[in-house]
Amino acid sequence: MTETQSHAPTFADFVAGERAVLTRVSVRLLADGLELVQPNGHSMIWRWAELRAEPDQADKDVLVISRSGDKVARLYLRDKNVEAQLRSSAPHLKERDRAISISKLMAWAGGAAASVAAIIFLLVPMMAAQLAVMLPPEGEKALGDTTFEQIRYALDETGLVGTPICEAPVGNAAMRAMYDRLNPSSDLPYDIQIHILDHDMVNAFALPGGRIVFFRGLIEQAENPEEIAAVLAHEVGHVVNRDPTRDALRSAGSLGVLGLLFGDFAGGTIALFLANQLINASYSQTAEAKADDYAHELLDGAGVSPAALGTMFERLVAEHGDAEGIVAHFMSHPQMGKRIAAAQAAVVESRTYGSVLDASAWRSLQTVCDGSSALQADEGLPDKKAWPGDD
Structure with a gap:
């Protein structure tokens, strides 16, 4: 040289x-x-x-x-x-040495994605299921109480006082009578509390700690009390299976993992929301199907037709259609057509079903958010009982 x-x-x-x-x-x-x-x-x-x-x-x-x-x-x-x-x-002095090949980089990325998928789809749901059972009842109730108040204030347009809770005594007595008629025999560590919010949303849901929330819009949408009883039975099924607590823990875990990956970039909130909806959709659909099965049995045992759970779905399908294809994967509930068919299949042909409330009690429930309903007489209702959770 x-x-x-x-x-x-x-x-x-x-x-x-x-x-x-x-x-x-x-x-x-x-x-x-x-x-x-x-x-x-x-x-x-x-x-x-x-x-x-x-x-x-x-x-x-x-x-x-x-x-x-x-x-x-x-x-x-x-x-x-x-x-x-x-x-x-040196001809290549300013160049960057590619120490990692594209194929190796793709392999590492694939392995990382598989690890994240395993955490979100396997580890987080498994841990959520275990924690939902292990969480003390006081913790579940505290979580449900906090969430309930957050929902009330989130739905209030002013954000100052919260969405009102419908307090008409006769209307709430009708809901109590409906619950007593269903007579759930589950051995829960807490009493079930039912609230009706003065909001036009057509929905109902269960919260951790035994809270069940109805919206005025759902009661107004119903054509008969059996449809409300069917929804109530369905939500009781969620409480029995501890679905609200499990879902809250799973969602928190999934969003936490996704947040570590995506951070707070432009559009990141939307990406996290859509990803979390897709992640939770399959689990929510399974929980909804189980709650439907529970409601069918509870309604049948109370002498109320399980088909009532499907009649409101039929009207919703007629008005909005059913979710098909990829849209169905982003829905937290199974396809309406399947739920309607399952409700109809649960009807026992040889059994005679009756009404869960008489006409007077049903009118009281329909006007539970009307302040004047508090002046109605208690006609058509059974003797008042101490409602679980009442002070």
Whole structure:
């Protein structure tokens, strides 16, 4: 090998990477690269084509050189004359060494995605199911109480007083009578409390700790008390199966994992919401189907036709249609057509079903959010009983 210059060797600091120790080495410029000679006489050649300049160094007076394919070895060069010769001789000095191949990067990304999927779809639901059983009743009730108040204030347009709770005594007595007629025999660690919110939303849901919430809009939408009883039986099924607590824990875990991945970027909130809906859809659909099965048995045992659970669904399908294809995966409930068919199939042909409330009690329930309903007489209702959860 011949040297490109005849001047005496310069010196630089070298670290091999095995230990954080700098070694003083002599550096000579050769025709095909740099020769590094260590104090023990050992020498090595770094070829011009292998040399890379490391970026973003704090000390601008030092040129830090690495070698393509070597992730740890570094040469710290301060001689400006040698640096100038090196910059003109090393053709790839400013290039970045691609240490990871695309295929390897894709393999790592696939493994990371599989790990996240395992956490979200397997570990989080499993832990949520275990914690829902282990969580003390006081903890569930506290969670349900807090969530209930948050919902009330979120639905209130002013955000100041919260959506009103319908307090008409006769209307609430009708709901109590309906619950007594269903007579759930589950051994829950807490009493079931039923609230009716003065809001036009057509919905009902269960919260952790035994709270069941109806909206005025659902009661107004119903054509008969059996439909409300069917919805009530369905929500009791969720309470019995601890679905509200399990879902709250699962959603918190899933969003927490997704938040760590996506952060708070533009549009990130929407992405997290859609991802969480897709993640929870299959579990929610399973829970809804089980709650429907529970409601069918509870209604049949109370002498109320299980088909009542499907009649309101039929009107919703007629008005809005049923979810098909990818839309169905983002719905928290199974397809309406399947739920209607299941409700009709649960009817025992040889059994005679009756009404859950008489006409007077049904009118009282329909006007439960009307302040004037508090003045109605208690006609048509059974003797008042202490309602679970009442003070």
